[in-house]
Amino acid sequence: MSHGKDARLHQQLYKKIPRFECIEGCTDCCGPVPWSDYELKQARLSEPPQERADKTCAFAQGGCSIHQARPLMCRLFGAVEDLRCPHGRGPLQLLSVERGHELVRRYKIANGFD
């Protein structure tokens, strides 16, 4: 897929996820997540970051250090009925489980994930 098409597809998916404010500096839900090729490029990575020994994400540094370029799964956490924030943060209207799964399904198909 061309970079332009890839960008459009990812931006379309991201736009469907309702936004909300996290607790400043919090990364309590951060752990290993899938990365598409487009997302790796956006974060200027050639491969997914190595997870730390404690399974936390390498970008969790008093908040997400690549917030604008974070992958889809990071964006979904806290925004879907079955991915609720442990601290009660989230949008006024959570995505339904079905809508969340549909976005993940489209992301996987577009990126050739199993």
Ligand code: SF4
């Ligand atoms: S969704 Fe909740 S747990 Fe995750 S970073 Fe935001 S405030 Fe922290």
Ligand code: SF4
């Ligand atoms: S990329 Fe950012 S939001 Fe995603 S798991 Fe890592 S620190 Fe958390």
